[in-house]
Amino acid sequence: MTLTADQVLFEKAKRHIPGGVNSPVRAFVGVGGTPVFVSRAKGAYMYDTEGREYIDYVGSWGPMILGHAHPKVIDAVKLACDDGLSFGAPTPFETTMADLIADIMPHIELIRMVSSGTEATMSAIRLARGYTGRDKIVKFEGCYHGHSDSLLVKAGSGMLDIGEPTSKGVPADFAKHTITLPYNDTQALQSAFDKFGDEFACVILEPIAGNMNMVIPSQEFHNTLRELCTKHGAVLIFDEVMTGFRVGLKGASHHFGITPDLSTFGKIIGAGLPVGAFGGKREIMECIAPLGGVYQAGTLSGNPLAMRAGKAMFDELTRPDFYEQLTAKTAKLVNGLQKLADKHGIDFSSCYVGGMFGLFFSKELPKNFDDVAHADTKRFNQFFHAMLEQGVYLAPSAFEAAFMSIAHTDDDIERTLVCADKAFGELIG
Numbered sequence: 001m002t003l004t005a006d007q008v009l010f011e012k013a014k015r016h017i018p019g020g021v022n023s024p025v026r027a028f029v030g031v032g033g034t035p036v037f038v039s040r041a042k043g044a045y046m047y048d049t050e051g052r053e054y055i056d057y058v059g060s061w062g063p064m065i066l067g068h069a070h071p072k073v074i075d076a077v078k079l080a081c082d083d084g085l086s087f088g089a090p091t092p093f094e095t096t097m098a099d100l101i102a103d104i105m106p107h108i109e110l111i112r113m114v115s116s117g118t119e120a121t122m123s124a125i126r127l128a129r130g131y132t133g134r135d136k137i138v139k140f141e142g143c144y145h146g147h148s149d150s151l152l153v154k155a156g157s158g159m160l161d162i163g164e165p166t167s168k169g170v171p172a173d174f175a176k177h178t179i180t181l182p183y184n185d186t187q188a189l190q191s192a193f194d195k196f197g198d199e200f201a202c203v204i205l206e207p208i209a210g211n212m213n214m215v216i217p218s219q220e221f222h223n224t225l226r227e228l229c230t231k232h233g234a235v236l237i238f239d240e241v242m243t244g245f246r247v248g249l250k251g252a253s254h255h256f257g258i259t260p261d262l263s264t265f266g267k268i269i270g271a272g273l274p275v276g277a278f279g280g281k282r283e284i285m286e287c288i289a290p291l292g293g294v295y296q297a298g299t300l301s302g303n304p305l306a307m308r309a310g311k312a313m314f315d316e317l318t319r320p321d322f323y324e325q326l327t328a329k330t331a332k333l334v335n336g337l338q339k340l341a342d343k344h345g346i347d348f349s350s351c352y353v354g355g356m357f358g359l360f361f362s363k364e365l366p367k368n369f370d371d372v373a374h375a376d377t378k379r380f381n382q383f384f385h386a387m388l389e390q391g392v393y394l395a396p397s398a399f400e401a402a403f404m405s406i407a408h409t410d411d412d413i414e415r416t417l418v419c420a421d422k423a424f425g426e427l428i429g
């Protein structure tokens with residue numbers, strides 16, 4: 001049997017890289033088969049090592065909202081390269097970035113740059129604990145906040161039990177400070193606060209979930225959460241690493257009209273370079289070193305390449321109608337897919353906000369992690385591979401959201417729908 005180019009590359013990669021990948025979802029474990037090895041990308045397209053073109057709806061898991069290799073971003077990075085890659089000293093570009101974000105989101109009074117979303121949420125939680133002097137934190141089932149110890153925790157057997165680690169290597173002693181509640185469940189939230197409210201340092205959530213496929217919680221859930229956090233003095237952290245500048249310029253907090261105490265960012269703000277950030281209320285942020293006693297640092301934080309790439313990208317995002325255009329593209333694709341699934345008599349549901357969307361092989365639109373887990377993943381995997389074969393790159397997991405970029409043309413979307421018509425038609429079982 002002759003191996004494909006990707007199979008050869010995957011075998012080579014496995015010799016010295018665990019599982020052949022540097023982040024697990026890239027290994028195609030959920031959908032089976034061999035990952036596509038990418039050589040380059042431009043606009044809406046990625047190209048494998050043999051030059052095969054894919055219409056890409058992953059966009060590096062969110063950052064590529066302008067499409068790949070946007071000329072203005074690439075030029076900004078090239079210019080930045082000529083000036084040196086890192087200084088370990090302040091640069092004016094960091095101030096520009098902080099000002100830009102604070103202008104777009106006025107509830108961000110102070111903001112600190114880090115190098116990943118994981119660092120942003122980990123630091124925001126330490127800050128909330130330092131600010132409140134409390135240890136317990138609350139998270140929600142199906143929300144992902146990176147891979148720091150306190151956050152790799154799921155619910156224990158009883159709903160309000162202490163948490164259990166979801167990864168080996170996380171001490172039970174850490175997990176016991178994390179309470180995991182069902183997402184989008186106002187009643188469970190109320191009960192947890194009734195019992196422990198005054199012990200909570202913070203509640204962290206994805207305000208629109210994008211790591212259990214995509215789930216949009218109710219306005220009531222958000223209103224209740226904001227009220228309870230205020231009443232009990234718990235810091236409300238919106239993890240907008242995915243949704244920030246993705247569901248709209250002002251993110252999910254604006255979508256729901258909720259002002260969180262702290263917000264975390266990543267993905268889009270680096271335009272594809274490794275960046276994260278956390279920010280919010282001045283009174284809380286002033287607890288961070290060097291102003292306060294909560295320690296947080298980073299050798300490469302505020303890296304000049306990343307800041308200058310981010311600035312070039314924000315120049316595009318803040319153009320009038322950017323998000324209207326992006327949303328129209330997402331709507332055209334998602335509504336088109338829904339119509340095709342209905343035509344083929346397939347149980348299918350879908351949702352979108354701005355440039356982010358969720359596709360489910362289930363009759364009803366999922367409202368929480370349990371619902372997502374009950375959708376037909378076998379069908380999803382068949383659909384994924386049928387699309388991949390035709391040159392459409394969807395997220396290789398039924399538990400991930402998908403992303404539109406401004407570079408996707410009507411023609412790209414129509415081509416995607418033609419492929420989907422065929423893929424839906426071939427679904428068996």
Ligand SMILES: *Cc1c(COP(=O)(O)O)cnc(C)c1O
Binds near residue numbers: 118267
């Ligand atoms: C991707 C993501 C993270 C983690 O960011 P990394 O840069 O991968 O560390 C955290 N929170 C959310 C909501 C994310 O989508």
